[in-house]
Amino acid sequence: MSERLIFGQVLGFAGDPFAEGPGAARHERRGAVLVRDGRIAAVGPADDLRAAHPGVAAVEYGEALICAGFVDAHAHYPQTAMIASWGKRLIDWLNSYTFPEEMKFGDPAYVAEIAARYFDLTLSNGTTTACSFCTIHPESVEAFFAEAQVRGVRAVAGKTCMDRNAPEGLRDTATRAYDESRALLEEWHGVDRLSYAITPRFSPTSTPEQLEALGALWAEHPDCPMQTHLSEQVDEVAWVAELFPDARDYLDTYERFGLLRPGGMYGHAIHLTARERARLTEVGAAVVHCPTSNTFIGSGLFDMAGLVRGGPRIGLATDTGGGSSFSMLRTMAAAYEIGQLNGAALHPAELLWLATQGSARALRMEDRIGNLAAGMEADLVVLDLASTPAIAQRAARAEDLWEAIFPTIMMGDDRAVQAVWVGGEPVAIPDG
Incomplete structure (x- = not known):
C-alpha cells in the first residue's frame, strides 16, 4: 500500500458555487490530503490528519494552494x-x-x-x-x-x-x-x-x-x-x-x-x-x-x-x-x-x-476527477500564489482567500504551477 500526506492550503468543493455561492468551497488554511494507492483517502486539517496517520510519509508545500488538477x-x-x-x-x-x-x-x-x-x-x-x-x-x-x-x-x-x-x-x-x-x-x-x-x-x-x-x-x-x-x-x-x-x-x-x-x-x-x-x-x-x-x-x-x-x-x-x-x-x-x-x-x-x-x-466524470474529496482519483495541482513579483505584491494585500487566489487566475501561467500529481504520484513538470 502506497500512502502519502500532502500539506499546504487545501481547496475543494462541497457544492456548485454558481448555485450556492463561494460558500460551496471548502478551504483549509493549513490542510492536508491523504493519498492512498492513487486515490484521495482523506482531506482535512493538517494536524488532524497528521495525528491520525503518524507514520505516513509527508510532502510539504507550505503556503501553496492544493486543488484538483x-x-x-x-x-x-x-x-x-x-x-x-x-x-x-x-x-x-x-x-x-x-x-x-x-x-x-x-x-x-x-x-x-x-x-x-x-x-x-x-x-x-x-x-x-x-x-x-x-x-x-x-x-x-x-x-x-x-x-x-x-x-x-x-x-x-x-x-x-x-x-x-x-x-x-x-x-x-x-x-x-x-x-x-x-x-x-x-x-x-x-x-x-x-x-x-x-x-x-x-x-x-x-x-x-x-x-x-x-x-x-x-x-x-x-x-x-x-x-x-x-x-x-x-x-x-x-x-x-x-x-x-x-x-x-x-x-x-x-x-x-x-x-x-x-x-x-x-x-x-x-x-x-x-x-x-x-x-x-x-x-x-x-x-x-x-x-x-x-x-x-x-x-x-x-x-x-x-x-x-x-x-x-x-x-x-x-x-x-x-x-x-x-x-x-x-x-x-x-x-x-x-x-x-x-x-x-x-x-x-x-x-x-x-x-x-x-x-x-x-465529461460525466465528476465522481472520479475534478475535486478534492475522499474516493476521488488523486490528480492534484499545487499553485504558488506568489509566483511572480506582480502577483506576489497583489496577493500580499489580500484580505481573504479569494483576493489571494484571483491574481493568480488573472496573471498566472506555468510559473504558478509548483507541482502536479497524477494518479497519486508526483510528476516531473516539463519545461514549458
Whole structure:
C-alpha cells in the first residue's frame, strides 16, 4: 500500500458555487490530503490528519494552494504546433492552418512527437485530464492514447470524422468513419484511464450519411462520450442552415441522427436558439466554453449567466490551437473577461469550479476527477500564489482567500504551477 500526506492550503468543493455561492468551497488554511494507492483517502486539517496517520510519509508545500488538477474539456492536440496562427476567422482558419497541419498526422513519427509535446505542455500548466479531437488518421488516436497511458493521465479522445468540405487527404466515408471509430473504441475505451469519444468534427464536414453512421455507433456504445462543435460563429450557423435546409436549427443536425443525448459535449455553443438551449438542458448534454478561442477567432461571447440558470452542464476548455494558450489559468482569466463584457463577473470560486468540477461534470466524470474529496482519483495541482513579483505584491494585500487566489487566475501561467500529481504520484513538470 502506497500512502502519502500532502500539506499546504487545501481547496475543494462541497457544492456548485454558481448555485450556492463561494460558500460551496471548502478551504483549509493549513490542510492536508491523504493519498492512498492513487486515490484521495482523506482531506482535512493538517494536524488532524497528521495525528491520525503518524507514520505516513509527508510532502510539504507550505503556503501553496492544493486543488484538483485542471480538466480541459475540449482541445485539438493536432493543432499544438500551429497555435497562435494569425488573422483568420473559423472557416478560413481551418483551411489555411488546421487542415494543412492535420494532413501530417498519418506519419507515426510526427504524431508521436506532437502527442509527447502536447502532454509536456498541458502537464506543465497543471492540466491532468484532457479531452481532445484527433485527426481522421487512426494513428493520431493511437499516439495520443499511448502517450497518455505512459504518463498515467486520464484522457478522452476520438478519431475526427469528415467526409465533405475538407481536403481530399482529410476525408473518410460514412462506412470508414464507423469502422475505424469502432475499432479504436474497442481497442482503447475503458483501458486504464482512457475513454473513447465518438467525434464528428461538426455538421458542415459530415454528410447526413456519416452523421447517421456515427449516431448508430453511439447507440451501440452508449457509455462512450460524443464530442463535436455547435454554433461557434454566425456565418457557420448560416452555412449549416444551407447544408441542412430541413433542420430546425444547428442542434437538430445532430439530434435527427441520434447525436444528442447524455454524454454529448458541444464545443462553443455561443449562438444558440431558445429551442437549442431547452433541448440541451432537457437531455442532460454539456456545452463547453472556450473563451480564448472565442475571442482569438472572433466568434462571440458565451452566455455563461444565461446558461447556468437551469441550463446544461458547462465545461471550460482551452480549445488549443484555436485557443491561444495551453493554460487553464489563462482560460479562467479569459472567461472572467468575457463575463465582464456580458455584464456578469464570475467569482474566483466559480472560475476554479469550472476548470475542475464543472469540466469533470461535462465529461460525466465528476465522481472520479475534478475535486478534492475522499474516493476521488488523486490528480492534484499545487499553485504558488506568489509566483511572480506582480502577483506576489497583489496577493500580499489580500484580505481573504479569494483576493489571494484571483491574481493568480488573472496573471498566472506555468510559473504558478509548483507541482502536479497524477494518479497519486508526483510528476516531473516539463519545461514549458
